[in-house]
Amino acid sequence: xxxxxxxxxxxxxxxxxxxxxxxxxxxxxxxxxxxxxxxxxxxxxxxxxxxxxxxxxxxxxxxxxxxxxxxxxxxxxxxxxxxxxxxxxxxxxxxxxxxxxxxxxxxxxxxxxxxxxxxxxxxxxxxxxxxxxxxxxxxxxxxxxxxxxxxxxxxxxxxxxxxxxxxxxxxxxxxxxxxxxxxxxxxxxxxxxxxxxxxxxxxxxxxxxxxxxxxxxxxxxxxxxxxxxxxxxxxxxxxxxxxxxxxxxxxxxxxxxxxxxxxxxxxxxxxxxxxxxxxxxxxxxxxxx
Numbered sequence: 001x002x003x004x005x006x007x008x009x010x011x012x013x014x015x016x017x018x019x020x021x022x023x024x025x026x027x028x029x030x031x032x033x034x035x036x037x038x039x040x041x042x043x044x045x046x047x048x049x050x051x052x053x054x055x056x057x058x059x060x061x062x063x064x065x066x067x068x069x070x071x072x073x074x075x076x077x078x079x080x081x082x083x084x085x086x087x088x089x090x091x092x093x094x095x096x097x098x099x100x101x102x103x104x105x106x107x108x109x110x111x112x113x114x115x116x117x118x119x120x121x122x123x124x125x126x127x128x129x130x131x132x133x134x135x136x137x138x139x140x141x142x143x144x145x146x147x148x149x150x151x152x153x154x155x156x157x158x159x160x161x162x163x164x165x166x167x168x169x170x171x172x173x174x175x176x177x178x179x180x181x182x183x184x185x186x187x188x189x190x191x192x193x194x195x196x197x198x199x200x201x202x203x204x205x206x207x208x209x210x211x212x213x214x215x216x217x218x219x220x221x222x223x224x225x226x227x228x229x230x231x232x233x234x235x236x237x238x239x240x241x242x243x244x245x246x247x248x249x250x251x252x253x254x255x256x257x258x259x260x261x262x263x264x265x266x267x268x269x270x271x272x273x274x275x276x277x278x279x280x281x282x283x284x285x286x287x288x289x
Contacts, residue, residue, distance in 0.1 A: 001045055001046045001047075001095070001097075002046065002048060002050070002091070002095070002097045002098075003041045003046035003049045003050070003097060003098040003099070003100065003110075004052070004085065004088055004091075004097060004098075004100070005034060005037055005038070005050070005051045005052075005099075005100055005102045006081055006084060006085075006100070006102050007022065007023075007024040007034060007051050007052055007060060008052045008053050008055060008057075008078070008079065008084055009022075009055060009102075009103075010055045010078070011023035011055070011103070013211045014026075014209070014210070014212060014215070017212065017287055017289060020289055021056065022053070022055050022057075022059060023102065023103045023209060024037075024051075024060070024102035025056075025059055025060065025063065026103075026215065027255055027272060028218065028219070028222070029219070029235055029253060030235065030238075030253065030255045030256055030273060032063060033102070033103070033105065033209065034051065034060070034063070034102055035063075036105070037100060038051075038064075041098070041110065042069065044109075044110040044111040045111055046098060046114075048070065048071050049070050050070075050072075050073055050088055050091050051064060052072075052073040052074075052075055052087070052088065053072065053074055053075065054075040054076075054077070054078055054079070054084075055078075057074055060072070061074065073087060073088055075087065077177070078179055079177070079179055080179045080180050080181050080182075081180075081181055081182040082171070082174050082180035082183075082184065082185050083177070083178055085099060085174075086174040086175075086178075086180065087176070087177075089168055089171050089172070092171075093168065094169075095168075096114065096117055096118060096166065097165070097166060098110060098113065098163070098164070098165045099164050099165075099166065099182075101162030101163070101208075103162075103208065104161065104162045104163075104207065104208055104209070105206070105207045105209065106161065106163075106204060106205060106206040106207070107205045107206075108201055108204050108206065109201070109204075110163065113165060113199050113201075116165075117165035117166075117197070117199065118165075120197045120199075121195065122194075122195040122196060122197035123166065123189055123194040123195055123196060124164060124165065124166035124197070125165045125166070125196075125197045125199050126145060126160050126163075126164045126196070126197075126198055126199070127161045127163040127164060127165075127198075127199050128158040128160055128200050129158060129201050129204070129206065130159070130202070131159035131206070132159075133159070134159035134208075135157040135158055136148060136157060136159070136160075137157060137158050137159065137160050137198065138156070138157055139156050139157070139198050140156075141156075143197055143198050143200070144196065144197055145186070145190065145196045145197065145198050146190065148183055158200060161206055162208070164182075165199075170185060170186075170189055170194075171185065173189075205221075205228075212287055215287065216268065216269075216270060216285065216286075216287065219253050219270050220251060223251040223253065224251055233250070233251035233252075234248065234251060234253075234254075235252070235253040235254065236254050237254055237255045237256030237258065237273060238257070239256055240254055240255075240257070240258050241260070242260055243260060243261070243262050243263075243264070245262055245263045246263075246264055246266075247264075247265045248267065250267045250268040251268055252266045252270070252271070253269075253270045253271065254266075254271045255270075255271055255273030255275070256273045257274045258276070258277065259276040259277065260277045261276075261277050261278050261279035261281060262279045263279060263280050264280070264281045264283075265281070265282045266281075267283070267285070268284055268285050269284065269285070270287050270288070272288065272289045275288055
């Protein structure tokens with residue numbers, strides 16, 4: 001089973017932080033998110049995994065370029081989700097492929113989603129859940145997707161998780177080397193009468209790292225809420241020494257090789273690796289880079 005991680009986007013809603021690192025390389029508890037996603041895919045039986053990259057692609061190449069279990073697809077222009085998948089068509093082959101966004105932290109059963117697609121007879125299967133902030137995938141009574149975002153109150157609506165399984169031949173309608181949204185590809189096939197199904201999931205955790213607030217919120221959950229919380233709401237990476245007059249409250253995540261100055265106070269912050277925090281810093285509700 002092959003899989004792809006979409007990691008080429010600009011992460012505009014996460015600026016200015018995404019001008020420093022591509023969104024899939026944002027550290028989550030001091031580890032780049034894309035590494036966790038790769039581990040999830042491998043644990044579910046997916047290999048090899050293709051990762052596409054464009055924005056700050058040299059950082060992704062540096063992190064993953066020497067791995068035998070990862071194939072890198074470097075994109076010279078912005079291709080969007082559909083365009084990036086179209087470029088990977090030769091890699092996909094003829095069997096269904098699972099595609100996941102590179103900016104989501106979740107506990108969804110990926111193998112179950114793949115199996116559901118294979119049993120459905122659908123051309124593509126989108127993993128959906130009830131998430132009111134993003135509920136815009138319209139479905140009929142049989143669980144087939146009929147539209148995206150249309151305001152029809154008679155239809156059940158759920159949110160796309162950013163995880164989908166598709167038969168690669170669907171991508172042949174996307175022009176090569178052109179920016180294209182994969183949802184527009186699905187709209188095309190729905191209009192042609194193809195079955196695009198929904199695989200609804202529940203009793204899981206899912207977070208989209210779309211904005212700085214979302215990124216901080218993810219860390220709050222991981223450090224303070226079950227089932228993730230450990231013995232302390234404070235995470236400290238390697239090679240970090242806190243001075244005796246350091247103080248804190250709430251929760252915090254300090255990455256590796258961080259230098260913390262004297263008399264600093266941290267509250268609900270994420271500190272990226274390698275940062276120097278000056279003396280007398282009093283910081284709350286921030287990403288420190």
